[in-house]
Amino acid sequence: MSTDPVAEPVPQGEYRPAVLHEGIVYTAGMTPRRGGELVLRGVVGASVSAQEAYTAAGIAAENALAAVRSVAPGAAAIRCLRMTVYIACAATFHELSAVADGASAALRAALGDCGLPARAAIGVQSLPSGAPLEVDLIAAVR
Numbered sequence: 001m002s003t004d005p006v007a008e009p010v011p012q013g014e015y016r017p018a019v020l021h022e023g024i025v026y027t028a029g030m031t032p033r034r035g036g037e038l039v040l041r042g043v044v045g046a047s048v049s050a051q052e053a054y055t056a057a058g059i060a061a062e063n064a065l066a067a068v069r070s071v072a073p074g075a076a077a078i079r080c081l082r083m084t085v086y087i088a089c090a091a092t093f094h095e096l097s098a099v100a101d102g103a104s105a106a107l108r109a110a111l112g113d114c115g116l117p118a119r120a121a122i123g124v125q126s127l128p129s130g131a132p133l134e135v136d137l138i139a140a141v142r
Contacts, residue, residue, distance in 0.1 A: 006066040010036045012128065018067035025071055025139045029086065030063035031131035032056035041130040045093025048132045057085060057102030057133055064103075064137040065110055075141040080107050080117035082138040088131065089123045096121035103135050 009017045009030055018027045032039050040056045042048040048056075061083070068078060085100035087093075100121035107115035117137070127134050 006062045007035070008070040009033065009063045009067050012036075018071045020071040020141070023140055023142060024081075025068045025137075025141055027064045027067045027137045027139075029128075029134040029136045030060045030067065031128065031134050032059040033063060034059065038129055038131055040132055042132050043088050043090055044099060044132050045090035045095075050093075050095050050098055053087065053099040053132050054102035057099055057135065058106035060085075060133060060135040061103035061106040061137070062110070064135050065107065065139075068137065068139045068141065072141040077114070077142050078111055079114045079140045080111065080137060081140055082119070083107070083117045084120045084122065084136050086122050086124050086127060086134045086136075088125065088127045088133065093123065096123055099133065107137075 011017055015028050018025050040052060044053040085103050087096050087099050100119060104116060
């Protein structure tokens with residue numbers, strides 16, 4: 001994963017990238033975008049490999065963390081509480097947790113053990129713009 005700061009994600013529709021409420025930040029679903037452009041499209045287990053999806057999950061998680069930071073710029077601490085990784089995958093693809101590990105690794109690299117949240121990895125038929133995965137994050141800030 002990159003060590004360069006990730007720019008605040010630009011919404012792809014009518015929503016906010018993140019909302020802060022009483023010390024808890026809820027992010028929108030983040031896809032693997034750089035500069036507003038998807039870096040990867042396709043279906044995991046068909047046109048996208050598990051390794052490509054792992055890397056893309058890290059990018060999506062970095063975008064989610066950037067969204068958290070965008071609404072809590074002066075936060076002294078960020079603790080990731082819950083993450084859901086939605087994976088557009090072939091019906092025969094079952095390595096969902098291994099793909100989601102890419103998102104977990106990016107958060108841990110950025111925040112240490114406070115970056116490891118409770119997590120769900122869910123296989124779905126399709127995601128916006130043909131993204132292979134989407135990450136949403138809930139984090140506490142202070």
